[in-house]
Amino acid sequence: MADTFHDTDALVAALSDADLDRPPALVANAHITGVSVARALSAHDVPVIALDRTDSGVAPPSDAVDYAGQVTYPLDDADGFRADVERIAGALAFEPVAFACMDEWVRGFAETEPAGVRLPFSDLAGVERVLDKANLYALCEELGVPYPETYEVGETDADEIVERLAFPFVVKPAHKRKFEEAFGTNVIEVEDRGEFEDVVAEAEEYGATVLAQERVNVAVGADTSLASYVPPESADRDPLAVVGNAAVRYPEFGSSCLVERVEEPAVREHALTVLEETGYHGISESEFVYDADREEYVLLDVNTRPWKWISMPVAAGANLPMAAYADAVAEEEYEAEAATDGPRDGRWVYLPDYVRRCLTDEAFWDVLSEDDWRSLFSGEFEREGELTTGLYRPSDPAPAVRYLTGEFTDREYYCSC
Template sequence: MADSFHDTGGLVAALEDAPFDRPPALVANAHVTGVSVARALDAHGVPVVALDRTDTGVAWPSDAIDYAGEVTYPLDDEDGFREDVERIVEAAGTECVAFACMDDWVRGFARTEPDGVRLPFSDLEGIERVLDKDDLYRLAEELDVPYPETYRLSETPADEVIEALGFPLVIKPAHKRKFEEAFGTNVIEVDSREAFDETVAAAEAADATVLIQEKVNVEVGADTSLASYVPPSGVDDAVAVVGNAAVRFPRQFGTSCLVETVDRPAIAERALSVLEETGYHGISESEFVYDADREEHVLLDVNTRPWKWISMPVRAGANLPMAAYAAVTDAEYEVDEVGEARWVYLRDYLELCATDEAFWDVLSAADWASLVSGTFEDSGDLTTGVYRPSDPEPTAQLLGTEFTDREYYCSC
């Protein structure tokens, strides 16, 4: 495990003395997703360097991480970020492979292209075609992939949009960054003309292009995503697993806290058709929700990076981070067999059980016994987001942020 979280200079000094027999992975940011990516790579002997702008993330103390330290946040200073990463690569004495666990870090690596860094995902143009929801929904329409009814104010007057959708409706950005900076979220539900006009005006002031979308009558517990790694050779060689976010916290609109594999070939086919048409390669999560009115799944989003429950496909037998690493190095990785798996994020799941009287625990007594004893790590289909008795420091770090005023800046 990393002996400490260094400042940039300290990390460079530590890496100068480090022997690497293969390219290390640069995992940024170093939180819930980061620790899962690190563990997936460490299981195959890949050295991991965790990068972040703060030491409050849960990942860096993990046994799966060899070195950890601070780099300039790419949104604050792209040139500074590139310079820091290039110093780290030079100190390591070998090329490195980037794993970016938030959109900001994805764009940071793709926009600055630091020397000596191999990117196991598409270039910036390919990424933006997927992340731009305007482009994504137009593409979905061309491919006959269902998506929520969506309008652009540049094409349809506001009065007509409101008449077509009614209230409540959803306002979301074509691109997240400027919208999130203005509103602190990437989706706003409005239930009146006054709220609609105020939100649109604030978005325009922030130079954030918005889409106006129906509020989908989402069936709780039916959200389904394709977790995949698509290599440069295309979707025919994709490593993929379909997962159902059976439990979210909060239940209606929160983040995933229990996800399980499901057999939904139509979801896989639709998601891969979108990825194929964009030409995107790399790790991604294609998100669908079940529209109870349409009685079918509709595409909401595609995340061009690892995400919170990525350890679920790893447990199922589809180690997406290792597949991505192998594609840009001399390492070998082949999927033998993909089976069933379940993933739980205990921090949120336990709070849900304790605070929502309408929710019934869906884990069995045997599941809880395996979690408490730690036997889930070696047998069965259950895995976790952070908690691992064999690697306790990330859980201790999480508790340290929960019960003090040291908060981490990312909800993942």
């Protein structure tokens, strides 16, 4: 457990006195995804340093975190972020390995390339090839990977777009950041020509490239993603990958709160084909939805980072963070946990959202069994079985306590993941 969330100066001083026997991991940001990554690495005795712009995240009090502290937020000051991280790296006896848990932290590390820090994912150009949705969908077209009908505004005339796409349809950015600055979201559904033109005009003011996309007839409960770590070409190894089905969301079309491992060979094949073509290496989540009209999965997005339910593939025998760490620290041998006979069954639940869905949605029926709940309350799920959690662990209670005390006050964290 990190006893103190330091400011940058104090963190550098503390790390200068640290007695570490191997390269530590820098995990940023230090919230729900961050604590899952920290636990996956700490299970293999990797020291973890949690970084964030605020002390409100749930990761710092975890037993999996050795040190925690503040760094400049990369979206506020990229040069300041690089300088802070370089000072932290300079205080250490080993070059740390960076794990970025949200897009802004990925870009912060990839754009600034702090000296003395190992990045276990592609450079900025490689990340951009994946995150640029216009490029991603063009690759899908070339490779025969199904994706929603999509047009880039400007490349295709607005009259033609309206003619080809029936209202309502969705408007989304080719790159998230500028669009999010304008609208505070990544997807906007437009009902008519006027709404479409208003969104496009506002996006242009922010310099955001806009895509118009059909509204897919999504089969509820069938959303499926490939959780993967693709090693660098030099490693000459196969990707480590697990397919997960977001069986329950909160609210119904919100974020995942129950994810199950499933066998979907087409999802695995299509996602890895796209990733291979981009040349991207690192941890990623390739998101698909099942189109009830096409009767097949279509690729929506790829996130080039860990995400909220990354503990599920870890529990299923594919420790993606440890695999990334092992490749980054090439001078030593570190074995990533991987089931020898393929992934095991696994389920992940994020209890705060799952319980809210149970309590507030009269049409939803609890899909956890009495044995599941007994295992959760007793803590037995940590020792055996296929169930794991996003935050709550009786063996490591402090993150859940931090979350609950935050709910009881007006303290809010700036990111739900």
